[in-house]
Amino acid sequence: MPIDPTQLAALSAILRLGSFEAAAGALHVTPSAISQRLKALEEQVGATLVLRSQPCQPTELGARLAKHAEDIALLEAQALGDMAQAGATPARLTLAVPADSLATWLIPAFAEAPQMLYDLRIDDQDTADDWLRRGAVSAAVTGHDRAVPGCDLHPLGALRYVATASPEFMRRYFAKGVTATTLAKAPMLTFTPKDRLQHRWITQKTGKHLHPPSHQMPSTHAFVDATLLGLAWGMNPESLVTEHLAKGRLVALDPAQPMDVPLYWQVTRVMAKALTPLTRAIFRSSTKHLRQTGETSPTEAHN
Template sequence: MRLDTAQLAAFAAAVHHGSFEAAAGELHVTRSAVSQRVKTLEERVGQVLLRRSTPVEATAAGEALLRYVQQAQLLEQQALKQMGATAGSEAAPKLSIVVNADSLSTWFLPALAPISERHGALFNLIVEDQDHSAELLRQGRAHAAVTAEPQAVQGCRVQTLGTMNYLAVCSPAFMQRWFAGGVNADSLAVAPMLVFNAKDDLQHRYLRTITRRRIAPPQHRVPSSTAFLDLAGMGMAWGMVPEAMAREALRTGRVVELQPGQPLPVTLHWQTWKLQSELMRDLAAAVRQAFGASDQGR
């Protein structure tokens, strides 16, 4: 069975953008053309590939096909660039990378510049919690991910990067107000706490290191790594902040640790598709170098 490239492109674009309308804009065709191409592809493979929801999502069968399409597109883009067959963004390899917000705010960005310069790559960075980022690899929506998951996703390879240490911090005034009697289950149950989003488990993981009780502190949801530190310094709540990010604020006394000298370590891994590709090899090396050159946990 030979699959039609235009149909595959329509399918992949619909998943990537989450709608037929946005896919049509990328492909410079009508919405009905995208819909018809996907429908014809589904008839050809004999399976439903997309859930017509908002946003559009791939089914289990669609996820398997999407991984193939994404890999084929990446290899084609690289080949075109190496051949000099086309110019501009159409030949530029496009990479979707999942990275947690704390890594993005501390050590990850220096990995991108050499890859952009050497390969002319374009990046789609997807921010996702490190405990959930590997799921986007399984769905075929990303080429690579910074993840806390040590087991390789099917069709991927995994490399351990190292450990990011997180510190539980708050302002000195907050410490005096809420923890004057000690950092324990009773005080932690009532002291306001910062969480990144509903998936953020770091604070609760820290709580479990102190108490076995099920406690539900008041929460501020703040989807920003730098805002975590800022709000902790303002005395609004306590939260888990990467040690590298908190170090200067600790030095100046803007924040203090709830339990000095007791960081919460999180081991990070780099997972990427098993592509025999110079681009992916260079990207993996750049990510390892960027993490190694950073001051995580030092």
């Protein structure tokens, strides 16, 4: 039996807004009507879809059905041409993206494709494609060069990182040089437990697998602020620290050892056509802001 689209809309609104009351306001119906629609949908699928918490949370099936409702809305809008019509209610798109990409080059792409409402899942580039495997997002910026089954993969370029610290931090911890011994003792930053970027740089630099003391800070700009204030060293996107490096507020731990992280745009094939305007905007922004194959910096060209 086909699912009633008003029931799917109710489910999506509850999970997006966090309560039956808010969903009722967004859909211009009563909370009782929202409750009845959700109950009918749960009876039809034979499972609980929403955990009645504050805010409401989805079950695994509830999240998949809500995502299905968003996909249908996007496909219908694309088929009917509503995505280009002024005044049309924008369809919602759920994406998984790394925080550093969001802070450096993704927002201009979103601004070029404003016909959608963006619902972002922030995750490390090495694990963002897990959201695609679970069917929880329609597209993702990932760090893997192998497409998730059912997805198209497009290379974007590489986001360059520089291991940076304040001059005072360098004097305190690296007076004898940036070595395996000094790196093992110097506090570093990590974004989340998934973040291995600092560890990868240490291995690239020293050939060793070390486990230094670390602060966990899930914020791109907090990384920059923490390094500026001498709290720790960390891998910062080059574009965010270029001016700080030029003015001596930050120092590269090893100017000859940047780290380029390749990025890829993965889109589920069923949604690829509807997301073509966004994909084109992603390509334009990545070409402008990310390092393309064979690209070197002026300092590298003279080394």
